[in-house]
Amino acid sequence: MRYTTKEIVFITTQCLNKAHCFESDVWQGEMVCAWMRYDQQIKSTVNFEISTVAGSEYIHFKDIEHDCLPGVKTKLDCMAKLDCTPCHFGGRRWWLICPMVANGKACNRRVGALYLPTTGTVFGCRRCCKLRYEKSRKSYYKYL
Numbered sequence: 001m002r003y004t005t006k007e008i009v010f011i012t013t014q015c016l017n018k019a020h021c022f023e024s025d026v027w028q029g030e031m032v033c034a035w036m037r038y039d040q041q042i043k044s045t046v047n048f049e050i051s052t053v054a055g056s057e058y059i060h061f062k063d064i065e066h067d068c069l070p071g072v073k074t075k076l077d078c079m080a081k082l083d084c085t086p087c088h089f090g091g092r093r094w095w096l097i098c099p100m101v102a103n104g105k106a107c108n109r110r111v112g113a114l115y116l117p118t119t120g121t122v123f124g125c126r127r128c129c130k131l132r133y134e135k136s137r138k139s140y141y142k143y144l
């Protein structure tokens with residue numbers, strides 16, 4: 001079965017921007033992602049650290065807790081590199097580099113969203129996670 005992009009935990013650069021994660025050298029905190037499992041909405045709290053220090057730009061996913069299983073934290077130990085490109089109107093646009101390894105080869109695609117397979121502990125891009133794209137995505141993030 002192939003999941004769609006709204007049926008899986010995801011992190012986007014858009015929501016990281018909204019939470020001002022890229023504005024300090026190192027940002028540590030949690031973010032809540034709402035997604036759908038069958039007909040049930042699940043809110044998952046992802047705990048991570050972001051570094052925008054030049055030469056050491058990364059996002060480090062540490063653990064995740066689902067509201068359907070309160071108090072149960074699943075350890076993640078996943079690092080994804082960050083990349084940034086200059087914007088038209090000044091400032092920088094941040095990208096996530098897919099850290100998933102398939103057939104011994106790192107994906108390294110530059111993407112705007114990373115997804116966490118339900119049974120996995122490593123985030124990957126839409127292609128690595130073999131997701132169908134869901135255009136009318138209604139999921140949302142809340143910055144805590």
Ligand SMILES: [Zn+2]
Binds near residue numbers: 107108126128129
């Ligand atoms: Zn990938």
